[in-house]
Amino acid sequence: MTNRFAIILAAGQGTRMKSKLYKVLHPVCGKPMVEHVVDNVSKLTVERTVTVVGHGAELVKSKLLNKSDFVVQEEQLGTAHAVKQAKGILGDEEGTTLVICGDTPLITSETMEALLKHHHEHKAKATVLTAYTDQPDGYGRVIRNAEGLVEKNVEHKDTNEEERKIKEINTGTYCFDNQALFQALEKVSNDNAQGEYYLPDVIEILKNQNEVVSAYQTADFDETMGVNDRVALSEAERIMRKRINEYHMRNGVTIIDPTHTYIDASIRIGSDTIIYPGSIIKGNTTIAEDCQIGPNSELYNAVIGPGSVIQQSVVRESTIGARVDIGPFAHIRPESNIHDEVKIGNFVEIKKAVIGKGSKASHLSYIGDADVGENVNLGCGSITVNYNGKSKSLTKIEDDVFVGCNSNLVAPVTVGKGAYIAAGSTITKDVPGESLSIARARQVNKEDYVKKLNLKN
Missing domain, CATH: 3.90.550.10 (Spore Coat Polysaccharide Biosynthesis Protein SpsA; Chain A)
Incomplete structure (x- = not known):
């Protein structure tokens, strides 16, 4: 030749x-x-x-x-x-x-x-x-x-x-x-x-x-087609997107509505994964087999393990393990590592954090700059307070910890294995393993206060 x-x-x-x-x-x-x-x-x-x-x-x-x-x-x-x-x-x-x-x-x-x-x-x-x-x-x-x-x-x-x-x-x-x-x-x-x-x-x-x-x-x-203006660019995008989606479907991926699914050229997707409408999959994302993505999820430079579900959520530059359930309306920010069988629920934000196998943050939480162990329960409204205005600090939560609702963990702080954090606590010091930590003001009830207040008015 x-x-x-x-x-x-x-x-x-x-x-x-x-x-x-x-x-x-x-x-x-x-x-x-x-x-x-x-x-x-x-x-x-x-x-x-x-x-x-x-x-x-x-x-x-x-x-x-x-x-x-x-x-x-x-x-x-x-x-x-x-x-x-x-x-x-x-x-x-x-x-x-x-x-x-x-x-x-x-x-x-x-x-x-x-x-x-x-x-x-x-x-x-x-x-x-x-x-x-x-x-x-x-x-x-x-x-x-x-x-x-x-x-x-x-x-x-x-x-x-x-x-x-x-x-x-x-x-x-x-x-x-x-x-x-x-x-x-x-x-x-x-x-x-x-x-x-x-x-x-x-x-x-x-x-x-x-x-x-x-x-x-x-x-x-x-x-x-030569692309000389934005109109031609849009047409090239449409044709390329159709070509990409058909490639994945012929290789065992179910795309419910290809006309409303946006997959970049470099994406790899395993068989028997289902992509729902409105999903945007970009960068060098890899999705394993048997996953469910969407509707309306956005993945960028993400690695998604087998059997995971990403529903109406955003995952950027992070690794998601097997059989993980994310969403709806969760945000996984860069440098996060979500291990197998984790539940990240609605309105939860994860940033630069490791979440161990079997742990849960089911709703309304912010977990940033954190190392979370296995089988940890992060109650509704849990927050790792990671920023003091100048620098970020690490929160470490060991295995089997239970964090009650509306708790603030002020970094740097470590919560020991098997510990309990009482709901509404603001934790500023390390918590020993197997302990109950309560860090909130004592409740005071002032009887007849409203009646006295009304008399003054």
Whole structure:
């Protein structure tokens, strides 16, 4: 097999996005557009990938990390000019080069592979990826000869009446013989209305040299979508979301209403898990089998163990064990570790806390900066008072502790194994194991107080 290379065009600012964020960094299902492209290219057998960056170069590089080499297009002078920036890396190589735009997040590795295969089978110097659409306005048309090879590529504004009727369009993705590509780039002119160097001109140059220029038509027009504004971004998100949800359903996940379930591209979900409507699952979240998520739950960079239920709650950057019941309306904040068979009920907030196996905080509690042991009962309104205005301190609650309702544990403090905290207590000192701690004012009843008060009035 001949060597393969890839050039990804990601230098444009994307003014039509009307955003401070560079176009190719806008996310589609949680991943920047250009990263979708690079990740799909990486599934091919490619010796080297070069990403052409310009606006926001350092940010683009930081997102792609070690996935690509980079060259900088200092001035955006057209697509041919952008590809030419890779000459220092690829100019002397022999093989086939795939050129693809960084704003086409929907194109799959399967389509890229089919394009490369077609290119080699037809011994072409260039192959254009095309698609069929009933609404070709604005797209360049691909004109084929009787043998099905490319006769010419015509920009929409240059089409005549007959050419305008053609519904096969140029998607902007190409395969080239690498040597032929860089030789032809030297001949591309900017003698046009925009004063730019256009990559499609390479096709005409190769045709004029009597080289074979072929075209491969993908069956899925949606894959070829270039995202240039927020409307197209939303459409790409919709298509990608449908693709992701169908992938999970075909792998044994029940998604009750896929049109109202939002799952990022990097999520892993075990079989027989049920996702209810309104759920948003983002980042690098992993959900084990037999879970129930939602309705209306949000998970971000979370690990959810088997058989757990997350109902109408938020879990962020935390680990949830097996058979845990969370919600409704709970908030698990970052750096929390909820062990197996724990119950976190309605309006409970957990922050940077370990909750041991079998423990319960069933309602209306805040547990922050805490190390909670096994089989602990945190009564309604339990609070770990972790912040003194300057620093956070740890509350340690050992196994089998019972904390009564409306108790405040003022950190740093330790409650020993098997201890009881009386309801309404404010605990400021360590509590020995197996003890009952009462820290509240003694009740005083003033008889006939109301009668006396009324007499004064």
